[in-house]
Amino acid sequence: MNYRNQTRAKAKTNVFLSQNTIFWTLLASIAFFALFYVYLINATVMNTAQLGKIEELVVDTRSEISQLEFKLIEENKNFTKEYASRIGLVDVEEPVFVARNSNSGLSLNEQR
Amino acid sequence: MSKDNNIRIKVVFGCVLFVAFVLIFRLYSLQIINGQEYMDAAEKKYVTKVPNVFNRGSISFTTKDGEKIDAATIQTGYTVSFNPSLITEPADVYNKLSFVLDVDAETFTERFERPDSRYAEVEKKLDQETADKILDLKIKGVGINKERWRFYPGKNLASNVIGFMGWKDEIYKGQYGLERQYEDLLNRNKEDNYENFFVEIFSGIGDAFKGRDSDGSIVTTIEPTVQSFVEEELQETQAKWNSKTVGAIVMDPYTGEIISMASYPTFDLNNFREVDDVSIFNNPMVEDVYEMGSIVKPLTMAIGLETKAVTAKTQYEDTGSLTLNGFTIRNYDKKARGVVTMQDVLNKSLNTGVAFVVNKVGNQIFVDYLKKLVAEKTGIDLPNEAHPLIENLKNNRDIEYVSASYGQGIAVSPISITRALATLGNGGFLVTPHLVKEIKYESGLTKKVSPEVGERIFSQGTSEEISRMLTNVVDEALAGGEVALPNHSIAAKTGTAQIAVKGGRGYYDDRFLHSFFGYFPSFNPRFIVFIYHTEPTGADYSSQTLTEPFMDITKFLINYYEIPPDRQLNDKGNI
Numbered sequence: 090m091n092y093r094n095q096t097r098a099k100a101k102t103n104v105f106l107s108q109n110t111i112f113w114t115l116l117a118s119i120a121f122f123a124l125f126y127v128y129l130i131n132a133t134v135m136n137t138a139q140l141g142k143i144e145e146l147v148v149d150t151r152s153e154i155s156q157l158e159f160k161l162i163e164e165n166k167n168f169t170k171e172y173a174s175r176i177g178l179v180d181v182e183e184p185v186f187v188a189r190n191s192n193s194g195l196s197l198n199e200q201r
Numbered sequence: 202m203s204k205d206n207n208i209r210i211k212v213v214f215g216c217v218l219f220v221a222f223v224l225i226f227r228l229y230s231l232q233i234i235n236g237q238e239y240m241d242a243a244e245k246k247y248v249t250k251v252p253n254v255f256n257r258g259s260i261s262f263t264t265k266d267g268e269k270i271d272a273a274t275i276q277t278g279y280t281v282s283f284n285p286s287l288i289t290e291p292a293d294v295y296n297k298l299s300f301v302l303d304v305d306a307e308t309f310t311e312r313f314e315r316p317d318s319r320y321a322e323v324e325k326k327l328d329q330e331t332a333d334k335i336l337d338l339k340i341k342g343v344g345i346n347k348e349r350w351r352f353y354p355g356k357n358l359a360s361n362v363i364g365f366m367g368w369k370d371e372i373y374k375g376q377y378g379l380e381r382q383y384e385d386l387l388n389r390n391k392e393d394n395y396e397n398f399f400v401e402i403f404s405g406i407g408d409a410f411k412g413r414d415s416d417g418s419i420v421t422t423i424e425p426t427v428q429s430f431v432e433e434e435l436q437e438t439q440a441k442w443n444s445k446t447v448g449a450i451v452m453d454p455y456t457g458e459i460i461s462m463a464s465y466p467t468f469d470l471n472n473f474r475e476v477d478d479v480s481i482f483n484n485p486m487v488e489d490v491y492e493m494g495s496i497v498k499p500l501t502m503a504i505g506l507e508t509k510a511v512t513a514k515t516q517y518e519d520t521g522s523l524t525l526n527g528f529t530i531r532n533y534d535k536k537a538r539g540v541v542t543m544q545d546v547l548n549k550s551l552n553t554g555v556a557f558v559v560n561k562v563g564n565q566i567f568v569d570y571l572k573k574l575v576a577e578k579t580g581i582d583l584p585n586e587a588h589p590l591i592e593n594l595k596n597n598r599d600i601e602y603v604s605a606s607y608g609q610g611i612a613v614s615p616i617s618i619t620r621a622l623a624t625l626g627n628g629g630f631l632v633t634p635h636l637v638k639e640i641k642y643e644s645g646l647t648k649k650v651s652p653e654v655g656e657r658i659f660s661q662g663t664s665e666e667i668s669r670m671l672t673n674v675v676d677e678a679l680a681g682g683e684v685a686l687p688n689h690s691i692a693a694k695t696g697t698a699q700i701a702v703k704g705g706r707g708y709y710d711d712r713f714l715h716s717f718f719g720y721f722p723s724f725n726p727r728f729i730v731f732i733y734h735t736e737p738t739g740a741d742y743s744s745q746t747l748t749e750p751f752m753d754i755t756k757f758l759i760n761y762y763e764i765p766p767d768r769q770l771n772d773k774g775n776i
Contacts (some may be wrong), residue, residue, distance in 0.1 A: 112209055132623045148275045151259070155271040156355035162429050186688060 255349040256389035256420035260363055260379055262355075262425040263638065265762060270425055273363055273470075274381065276352035279332035279345050281323040285313050287342030292339055298323065301334045326350070347672050353470035359428050360470045362421075362462050362583070362636065367473075374470045377482050379419065379636065381584045386640065409459055420639035422458040427451060430757050434750045435465040435732075442737035442746050446557040448486050451754070454623035454720055454729045456631035457652060459581075462486050462616075479581045488585045490612040491733070494698030494743070495533075496622065496716045497608030499671055501555045502547060502626055504570040507663045510561035513544045517557040525600040530556065533697065533742070547670055547694065548678035555606040568594050571605060573620040573658055574631070575613045580652070581634045589613040608698055619718070621733040625667050626692060626720040626729060629659030665724065668692045672723040679744060684752050688766035689759055692726070693719025693751065695743040700735065712736050715743035717751045721759070722767040732753055 205636045231239070260273035281302065288294055291313045302324050312321040325348070332345050351366050362554040366379025374388065376379040435447040448464040464485050476482070484491075497521055505511040521537030523530050530539075532552050538545070546554025559567050571594070578586045592600045604610035613621075616634050623632060632732075633652035640648045661666075671692035676685045681694065696716040699708035716733040720726035732747050732754070740746045758764070 104209075116212070118537055137378050145277065149269050152274045152276050152352055152354060155274060158270045159355050159358065159425070165426070166433070167431070184688070 218442075239245045249294055252478055255351075257351060257366075258383075258387035258389065258416065258643075260383075260387070261418070261420045262359075262423045262428070263420055264426065265424055268356075269420055272355050272359065272421070272423070272425075273351065273353050275349050276326075277347065278326040280325045280348050281327060281332070281335055281343065281345055282301075283321055283323060283340075284344045285315070285318050285321060285342070285623045288313070294343060297338050297340055298335070298343070301331060301338070302327075321457055349643050356469045356471060358425065359423055359461075359463065359719075360464050360467050360709065361464050361482070361486070362423065363470060364482075365470050365473050375631065378484060378583060379421070382582055383419055383637070384644075385415060386419065387414060395729050416643040418641045419637045420641065421636045422453075422460060422638045423462070423636065424460050425765075426761065427758065428461045428463060430761075431461045432463045432465070432467065432756060434753055435463055438732075438734060438746070438750045439465050442734065442739055444734035445736040446485055447732075447734040448614060449730065449732045449750075449754070450486055451758070452619055452623065452634060452729050452731075454627040454726050457620070457631065457632055457634045458638060459636050460543045460728065462636070483585070484583060486615045487581060487583045488587050488614070490590055490617075491714050491716075491735070492609050492612050492698045492701060493618050493716050493733075494608040494696030494714060496618065496694050496696035496718050497606065497611075498547060498550065498696075499625055499667055500571070500574060500621060501558050501567070501606040501662055502543060502568055502668045502670065503659055505543070505558040505562055506666050507570070507659050508562050508566060510563075511543050511558055513542065513666060516540050517554065519551055519553050521553065523553050523554075523556050523603070525603060526598045528600045530600070530603060544670055544673060547674050550604075550695070552607045556603040559606045561601050564597075564599065566604055567606070570658065571611075573656065574624065575611070575617050579614075579620050579634050582637050586616070588616045589617055606647050608696055612637060612701075615673050615733060616730060618716075619669045619729060622718050622731070623720070623729050624658050624663060625671070626723070626726040628661050628664045629657050631655035631658060667722045668720075668726075671719075675719070680748055684748060685750050686756075686759075688769060689721055689764065690723035690756060690768050691721040692723040693717065693720050695739070695747065697743045713741070715746050717743055717747035719755065721755060723766065726766070727762065727764055730758075 224326075246641040255275065257275060259271050261269040262272050263269055268685075278439060281298070283294065285291075291310070291491075295304065295306060295309050298309075299306075304323055309323065312318070314321070315321065320434045323343075335343065336345055353360075353363065353365070354364075362378050362380075364375055364380035364382075364647055366373060366380055367376040369376060375384040380387065396682045431451060433451050435449055438444065446466070449461065450459065451461040452459050462484075465479050468481055473482070502511070506513075518540050519532070519538040521532055521535060530552050533550060538549065538551070541549070541551070541554070543554065543558070545551065572591070575589050576591055578588060582584075591605075594605060601610055620632060620634055624630060635650065635652055637650050639650060642648070671694055672690050675691045675693050676682055679685070679695070685691070694717075696718075698714045698716070700712040700714055701708055712735075714733060714735050715737055716731070718729065718731045730751060732751055734746065738747050
C-alpha cells in the first residue's frame with residue numbers, strides 16, 4: 090500500500106514536472122519568437138530604408154555619369170579632320186577596307 | 202483549479218497586459234504627446250502639390266555598343282529657406298548667408314518683408330557641399346530641405362523626342378514627347394493605397410509576369426553620338442540657308458528603330474521656361490504634315506515596277522508639260538527632253554515621267570498602293586501623330602493622281618514618308634517606326650519592344666530594281682555624280698515642293714520645302730536618312746541645299762558604324 094502510494098506520488102510529480110517544463114518552454118518560445126519577429130521587422134525596416142538610400146545614390150550617380158557621357162560626346166566633336174591635319178595626320182591615299190564578314194575561314198600555314 | 206495554474210494564468214495575463222500597455226503608451230505618444238509635431242511635419246510636406254520625394258522612371262539612350270546613357274533622370278539638391286518670424290536680425294542672416302551663397306540683398310529683404318510669411322526660399326537646387334556649409338553656420342530660422350527634380354543631362358539633345366514635365370490640370374506630369382507618351386509607366390507618384398513591403402514586392406513580380414507592371418524605365422533606340430552629329434548638321438544647314446524649320450530622321454529600314462530624330466530650332470529641356478514660342482516644343486517630324494515633292498517619285502516608280510506597268514528601260518516622250526482637267530503640269534525646269542527612259546525620269550526628276558507611270562498603272566491601282574504606303578498613321582510611340590492629308594485623291598480627277606505621283610496635293614509627316622520610303626530598300630515591308638526598344642520594370646524584369654513587321658507592299662525584285670535605279674541617281678545625276686562614294690553604294694533622291702497657302706488655295710510662289718532621302722548600302726541597307734527644311738533662301742533646289750548635309754551624315758554613319766564597303770568603283774565610275 091505504502092509502495093503504491095509512493096509510486097502514485099512519483100507519477101504525479103513527473104506529470105507536474107512535465108507540464109511545468111512544457112509551460113516554460115512554450116513561454117520561452119513565445120518570447121523568443123516575439124523578439125525574433127521584432128528583430129525581423131526591424132531589420133526589414135532598416136533594409137528598406139537602406140535600399141531607398143542606395144537607390145537614391147544609384148540615381149544620383151547615374152545622373153553624374155550621364156552628364157560626363159554627354160560632356161565626352163561634346164568633347165569628341167573637337168576631334169575633327171582639321172584637328173587631325175593640324176597635328177600632322179594625313180589622309181590615306183588609297184584606303185584599304187577590311188570587311189568584317191569578308192572571310193571567316195582559317196588561313197593555311199604555307200611555311201615549310 | 203490548482204495554485205500552479207493560477208500563477209500561470211497570472212503570468213500570461215501579466216504579459217498580455219504589459220504588451221497592451223506598451224501599445225497604448227505608443228499610441229498616446231504618437232497621437233497626444235507628439236501629435237502636433239507630426240501634423241506640422243505632414244503639413245510641411247504638402248505645402249505644394251509636388252510630392253516631397255519626387256521620383257520617376259528614367260529615359261535612356263543606347264550607344265552603338267549597347268551602353269545605356271540616361272537622357273532623363275532625377276537629380277538631388279537642396280533648398281535653403283528661412284522663417285522670418287524666427288529671425289530677429291535679418292541683416293546678420295544675410296551677411297552670413299552671402300559668404301556661401303550669391304544672394305541679392307534686395308531680393309532677400311523683399312522676401313523677408315512679405316506679410317504673414319513663415320516660409321521663404323533663398324536658393325534652390327544647391328549641391329551637398331554648399332548645403333553643408335550653410336548647415337555649419339547654424340543660423341536660427343534658416344533651414345535646408347532636400348529636393349529632387351527631373352533632370353536632362355543632354356540638355357538640348359533630342360529635346361523634341363524626350364519632351365519634359367509640366368503642370369496640367371493641377372497635376373505635374375509629362376507634357377511632350379516620350380515623357381508624355383509613357384507617363385503611366387514613368388510616373389512613380391501614383392495615388393495608390395499603401396501596401397506592405399512584402400506585398401509590394403511579390404505583387405509587383407506577379408503583375409510584371411502578367412504584363413500589368415505599371416512602374417518602369419524606358420530605353421530608347423536613339424544613339425546619342427549620332428543624334429548629336431545630326432543636330433549639329435541641322436543647325437549648320439539652318440544657319441546656311443536661313444530655313445524656317447529643319448529636321449532629320451535616321452532609321453533602321455528593317456526594324457523601324459529610330460537612331461536619330463532631330464529638328465531645329467530646338468530648346469534646352471532643363472530651361473524650357475525660357476522659350477517664348479511654345480510651338481517649338483512640338484515634334485514636327487511626327488506632328489506636322491508637308492507636301493514632300495519629288496522624293497515621292499521613287500514610290501510611284503516602284504508601283505510601276507511592281508505592277509509591271511514599266512521597267513527601268515521603258516521609254517516615253519517627254520514634251521515638258523502635260524494638261525489634265527484644265528491644269529498644266531510641267532517639269533521643274535519647264536524643259537522637254539524627248540524620248541527618255543524611266544531611269545532618266547528619276548535621274549532628271551521629270552514630273553511628266555511619273556505622270557506617264559500613273560497612266561500606265563491606272564489611277565485606282567496607283568491610289569490603292571499609295572494608300573497602303575501613307576494613308577494610315579505609322580503608330581510611332583510619340584504623342585499627337587498627324588494624320589496624312591490625302592483627301593485630294595477622293596476627287597477622282599487625273600490631275601490629283603498625277604500631282605500625288607510627284608509629291609504635291611498630298612501631305613504626310615516626315616516619319617510617315619520615311620517609313621514609306623524604307624519599303625524601297627528593305628524588300629518591300631512596312632515597318633513600325635519606334636523609339637523604345639526596352640522597358641525595364643521596377644520588379645527587375647525587362648521587356649523587349651519589337652513591333653511586328655507590317656504588310657509587304659513590294660516584292661524583293663521590285664525593291665532591288667528601284668534600289669539599283671536610285672543608286673544610279675547618286676552615281677550619275679546627283680551633283681553630276683561628284684558626291685558618289687567609290688566603296689559604298691547609296692540610293693537617294695531629292696525633292697523640292699511648293700508650300701501650300703495656309704488656310705487658302707494654291708501655293709506660295711516664293712516658299713519651298715526641300716527634302717532628301719537616301720539609304721545605304723543600297724542593297725541590304727543599314728540606315729535610311731531623311732532630311733528636310735522649309736523656306737530656305739539662296740537656292741532653288743534640294744540638290745543644292747541638302748546634298749552636303751546628307752552626305753556628311755552618311756559618311757559619318759559609315760565611319761562610326763564601320764559599315765564594310767560593298768563595291769569598288771574605278772575612276773570612270775564603273776564597278
